[in-house]
Structure formats: structure tokens, C-alpha cells
Amino acid sequence: MRRLAGIVALVTGGGSGIGAALAAGLAAAGARQVWIADVDEAAAAAVAARCGGAATPLRLDVRDAAAFEAAVATVIATRRSSW
Numbered sequence: 001m002r003r004l005a006g007i008v009a010l011v012t013g014g015g016s017g018i019g020a021a022l023a024a025g026l027a028a029a030g031a032r033q034v035w036i037a038d039v040d041e042a043a044a045a046a047v048a049a050r051c052g053g054a055a056t057p058l059r060l061d062v063r064d065a066a067a068f069e070a071a072v073a074t075v076i077a078t079r080r081s082s083w
Helices: 017-028 041-051 065-081
Strands: 008-012 033-038 055-059
Touching: 008 017, 008 065, 017 033, 017 041, 033 041, 033 065, 041 055
Parallel strands: 008 033, 033 055
Antiparallel strands: none
16 A cells, blocks of 8 residues: 555645655655646646646645645645545
């Protein structure tokens, strides 16, 4: 069994560097869903493609509080709908 089976994660800054490595590690460890958020949506999509089916890219500028709250609400709603 994978260590993170069933976990849902939202990784900010996931389009490159440490965020991309964290997203890949979460996916490899069996996370059910990894949301890869970055201001650069193309970069987030590229990381998601490398992570496989458990990953979803999300354009997000964390400096925008309303956008951050909406992203968290989307993740929670998606998680609840899959329970």
C-alpha cells in the first residue's frame, strides 16, 4: 500500500522547483489527487502531465486572497464529491 493513499493535496508554486518536486513526490507516494497550483498555468500543466492521472493543474496567484480561497473551495468541493 502506498503511504499517502487517499490524500488530497494542494501544492502552491507547483510549476517549478521545490513545488514541482513536492507534487511529483506526493503523486509517487500514492496521493489520490494532487492539485498543482502556479501563476504559470502552462508550467503547472507540464508538471501535472509528468505526475500522471492523479494530478490536476490550477492557475493560481497566491497574492490574490479571493483566488486562493476559491482554489481551496474547489479542492474541498472536489474531495467531498468523491467521498
